Amino acid sequence: MQNINTIAVIGAGLMGAGIAQVFASQGKEVRVYDPIDASLMSLAKRIGQNLALLGQSQDCLENLVISSSLADTVRDADIVFEAAPEQLEIKRSIFRELLPLVKDSAILASNTSVIPIKDIGQDLDHKGRLVGTHWWNPAYLIPLVEVVQSTTTSDWVVAQTIALLEQVGKKPVHVKKDVAGFVGNRLQHALWREAIALINDGVCDAETVDIVVKNSFGMRLPVLGPIENSDLVGLDLTLDIHNVILKGINRDETPSALLQEKVALGELGMKSGKGFRHWTDLEADQVRNNLVDYLVRVNHKTNT
Ligand SMILES: NC(=O)c1ccc[n+]([C@@H]2O[C@H](COP(=O)([O-])OP(=O)(O)OC[C@H]3O[C@@H](n4cnc5c(N)ncnc54)[C@H](O)[C@@H]3O)[C@@H](O)[C@H]2O)c1
Numbered sequence: 001m002q003n004i005n006t007i008a009v010i011g012a013g014l015m016g017a018g019i020a021q022v023f024a025s026q027g028k029e030v031r032v033y034d035p036i037d038a039s040l041m042s043l044a045k046r047i048g049q050n051l052a053l054l055g056q057s058q059d060c061l062e063n064l065v066i067s068s069s070l071a072d073t074v075r076d077a078d079i080v081f082e083a084a085p086e087q088l089e090i091k092r093s094i095f096r097e098l099l100p101l102v103k104d105s106a107i108l109a110s111n112t113s114v115i116p117i118k119d120i121g122q123d124l125d126h127k128g129r130l131v132g133t134h135w136w137n138p139a140y141l142i143p144l145v146e147v148v149q150s151t152t153t154s155d156w157v158v159a160q161t162i163a164l165l166e167q168v169g170k171k172p173v174h175v176k177k178d179v180a181g182f183v184g185n186r187l188q189h190a191l192w193r194e195a196i197a198l199i200n201d202g203v204c205d206a207e208t209v210d211i212v213v214k215n216s217f218g219m220r221l222p223v224l225g226p227i228e229n230s231d232l233v234g235l236d237l238t239l240d241i242h243n244v245i246l247k248g249i250n251r252d253e254t255p256s257a258l259l260q261e262k263v264a265l266g267e268l269g270m271k272s273g274k275g276f277r278h279w280t281d282l283e284a285d286q287v288r289n290n291l292v293d294y295l296v297r298v299n300h301k302t303n304t
Pocket of ligand 1: 033094
């Protein structure tokens, strides 16, 4: 593996900050570019707050270099992580612009949530160096990074990206096909589609969906994945269950009418006080705080 010591991050928002924090706290030099001054100027403060939450020293902030020049940011980088807004044209133009500015050996990684990597690299000359790295929010607390290989991504790029992520304590997995949503979001949204369908069909109310998940299989998920679970109960039982249940499970190819109606009405969830459920500001804050508290506790446990 080539020595990867200098990291560039494009986009200093939520994900860019988390990615920068992971590398900075592991002693790598991290250069961060953003065209919006406010994002750049608040970066150290936001990362500092995360470090405080984890009870970690602020020393690694010295490893961060912020810049409003894309050229200065990427010039010496061994790998570039793009974490700009989820719009194909923005991502395409970033990679077009930075390709002539980087070293010939630099790996180019996009943190897109769902856009196929081949679409982002469509008009690039060196498509082999472009790979997907789908981090999860908060990037400094969630271990998984999906490393997505498109039909044009070189094998060495995948291998080096995985090795680097392992080196800084992440849990990378190799996604061998560039399918929309990769692995994690496909699984997650298969569950969300069914959850919304159950509410839409009047099987149960929205709160009940969450109660069911959090008090049943959701409790097992951190230690028992679905495939382990299937092997645990037996494939014969899995087959018997699928013979009955699959015909009834929702298979709509478009977003649910209920979801579309709510968005049209401005019922957007916690940010508007109502989504599938009603939320006061206090209740919404409680959910956010519970999540961070839980993830910090899990993080401490796995690091001790
Ligand atoms: N938020 C999540 O939970 C999550 C999880 C995984 C992946 N992602 C993906 O990560 C990427 C970034 O998401 P985010 O949540 O950090 O968004 P964000 O809005 O918090 O941050 C985006 C940043 O990009 C900057 N930006 C705008 N135009 C730019 C340009 N032309 N060049 C460089 N930077 C530019 C913005 O100023 C902002 O600081 C998206 O592709 C998103 O889909 C998000």
